[in-house]
Amino acid sequence: MVGFLGDFDLAEEAAQEAFTIAAEHWPRDGPPANPGAWLTITARNRAIDRLRRDRVLAEKTRLLEVPEVIEGEMNLGAVGFPDERLELIFTCCHPSLRLEAQVALTLRALGGLSTEQIARAFLVPEETMKRRLSRAKRKIRDAAIPFRVPAEHLLPERLAAVLAVVYLIFNEGYGGRGDLAAEALRLGAALAELMPDEPEVHGLVALMLLDDARRDARFADGELVLLADQDRTRWDAATITRGRQALDRAFALQGRGAYVVQAAIASLHMEEPRDWPQIAGLYGELVRLTGSAVVELNRAIAVAEVDGPEAGLALVDRLDLDGYQYFHSTRADLLRRLGRAEEARTEYERALELAHTEPERRFLRRRIAEVSA
Amino acid sequence: MKYLLQIYPAAGEFEELSEDEQEAIVGEYLAIERSPGVLGGDQLQPVETATTVRVEDGETLLTDGPFVDAKEHLGGYLLVEADDLDAALEIAARIPAARMGGAVEVRPLVER
Numbered sequence: 001m002v003g004f005l006g007d008f009d010l011a012e013e014a015a016q017e018a019f020t021i022a023a024e025h026w027p028r029d030g031p032p033a034n035p036g037a038w039l040t041i042t043a044r045n046r047a048i049d050r051l052r053r054d055r056v057l058a059e060k061t062r063l064l065e066v067p068e069v070i071e072g073e074m075n076l077g078a079v080g081f082p083d084e085r086l087e088l089i090f091t092c093c094h095p096s097l098r099l100e101a102q103v104a105l106t107l108r109a110l111g112g113l114s115t116e117q118i119a120r121a122f123l124v125p126e127e128t129m130k131r132r133l134s135r136a137k138r139k140i141r142d143a144a145i146p147f148r149v150p151a152e153h154l155l156p157e158r159l160a161a162v163l164a165v166v167y168l169i170f171n172e173g174y175g176g177r178g179d180l181a182a183e184a185l186r187l188g189a190a191l192a193e194l195m196p197d198e199p200e201v202h203g204l205v206a207l208m209l210l211d212d213a214r215r216d217a218r219f220a221d222g223e224l225v226l227l228a229d230q231d232r233t234r235w236d237a238a239t240i241t242r243g244r245q246a247l248d249r250a251f252a253l254q255g256r257g258a259y260v261v262q263a264a265i266a267s268l269h270m271e272e273p274r275d276w277p278q279i280a281g282l283y284g285e286l287v288r289l290t291g292s293a294v295v296e297l298n299r300a301i302a303v304a305e306v307d308g309p310e311a312g313l314a315l316v317d318r319l320d321l322d323g324y325q326y327f328h329s330t331r332a333d334l335l336r337r338l339g340r341a342e343e344a345r346t347e348y349e350r351a352l353e354l355a356h357t358e359p360e361r362r363f364l365r366r367r368i369a370e371v372s373a
Numbered sequence: 374m375k376y377l378l379q380i381y382p383a384a385g386e387f388e389e390l391s392e393d394e395q396e397a398i399v400g401e402y403l404a405i406e407r408s409p410g411v412l413g414g415d416q417l418q419p420v421e422t423a424t425t426v427r428v429e430d431g432e433t434l435l436t437d438g439p440f441v442d443a444k445e446h447l448g449g450y451l452l453v454e455a456d457d458l459d460a461a462l463e464i465a466a467r468i469p470a471a472r473m474g475g476a477v478e479v480r481p482l483v484e485r
Contacts, residue, residue: 144481145455
């Protein structure tokens with residue numbers, strides 16, 4: 001509908017009218033043979049009627065030629081209706097839109113969430129979210145953001161933008177009736193179905209599933225529990241299996257992008273005992289892909305497990321992450337293992353200053369006591 | 374759809390290039406102006422040549438210099454006809470100023 005009319009609001013209104021007509025007629029006349037198709041055709045017809053009545057709007061709206069099937073009979077068995085979800089998500093995640101607008105539009109258009117639900121999920125007033133959505137829809141129309149899957153040469157960066165939005169929804173939404181992680185998982189599954197040959201899509205799905213599998217073990221008595229200390233019996237085995245299946249699909253497609261690598265690392269971290277050499281190697285790939293100092297920090301931790309704390313410390317000391325809590329706690333841990341108690345204590349204290357949860361503070365205080373003994 | 378591409382080069386970037394490099398850049402601009410979809414375009418003379426006009430109570434007020442006193446000023450423009458924003462953005466991305474520390478603003482025109 002959006003592609004046909006190039007205008008979100010018009011499409012939404014037309015769809016609303018179609019539903020209203022259905023609600024009036026179907027109880028009396030019975031539903032048509034293909035309700036979904038009927039709704040789409042009716043919505044298009046209502047939209048066309050309205051456009052014919054308003055010629056100015058018609059001029060401004062990029063009206064494509066009306067397919068004959070709409071004028072003909074409503075025998076819709078043989079007619080296929082295109083699944084426009086892929087075009088829709090690329091439109092919603094167009095990089096010319098602000099990131100927060102991309103997120104809101106995606107949840108609205110693909111998740112079917114109400115403006116109020118989205119506002120609550122991101123802790124902003126409903127008015128703010130309403131304006132955010134309106135502004136974005138207007139820009140799509142006025143600047144003519146195209147409604148299509150991007151051309152080959154644009155696809156990698158555009159797909160990365162879509163995946164980033166989905167991952168953001170997974171990580172940062174706080175819902176009223178449960179968080180938005182479920183929404184993100186649904187979007188990921190839809191993407192995997194619509195773009196089955198894109199390894200990074202399967203990589204992201206794997207990453208989200210493996211994270212989601214640990215959901216119930218992540219908190220104990222309202223406090224965050226580190227991976228190593230989690231009660232594994234509370235991990236959802238079925239979800240882990242699905243996550244690893246998605247990862248396998250990504251590998252089968254020669255996937256070696258950032259999401260695939262992160263998912264592979266997540267999968268390895270959940271094994272006991274951990275394959276540290278492989279983990280270290282994968283972090284190395286991730287560093288090459290992202291250039292991130294934080295990823296390099298994680299690699300250093302893995303290297304320390306393989307080659308000893310001296311080797312890990314050498315890598316950590318090359319990083320400029322002063323003020324980053326885990327930089328100091330990592331340095332402290334490596335120094336402690338090397339018997340350099342004084343220096344370890346200094347770093348633990350620095351980390352303690354930066355810690356922002358009670359469990360972390362308690363843990364760091366215990367370590368300080370240990371190295372001071 | 375018509376779009377105006379407003380070109381904002383990074384201050385001084387072009388001037389720091391060698392003569393040969395400058396010639397190559399100018400060649401690029403001319404080639405872009407001749408590409409399909411580009412209806413026209415021009416380079417503006419430096420901002421020191423600008424005069425700003427306001428009319429208040431029937432009186433014409435002139436100031437020496439640009440409307441907005443910023444570090445970066447409009448250096449040129451392209452008028453483009455494109456099917457959609459992506460097509461206009463592709464042309465914008467080829468503009469030398471965009472990769473030399475400057476930027477190009479792409480805005481659709483009001484259709485009358």
